[in-house]
Amino acid sequence: MKRTIELNGNRYDMPAEVGNVQELLGHLELAERIVIVEMNRDILAKDAYDLPINDRDQIEIIHFVGGG
Template sequence: MKLRINGEWLTVPETVDTIGELLGHFQLDQRVVIVEQNETILEKESRSEHKVQDGDTIEIVQFVGGG
């Protein structure tokens, strides 16, 4: 399946069915991130319910500390 993630087209396994599984695939499921799917910001609690489809646009934003 092809997804546009943070502006780049990537191929992910067909077994990735939800946003939660997508975050797990990229090892981001334990990090604090904001996820936008097709221009809609998703609530953290609903990520396992939101299905991904071929051609979806996903933005994943991580917070990074520094000074």
């Protein structure tokens, strides 16, 4: 089933192979980074990254970078 979510304020069509938050981070090449993930207004603990992503979920991801 096609899932469309809101990712960091933008409409985002979920790739079929991405089922949960961990897989989304991998798809976005953020799996190796330090990230804070908010899903439907709740911050997710790392052990909740296996939560499935559903149609119309709102996800915000902030990753840490070094530069300045």
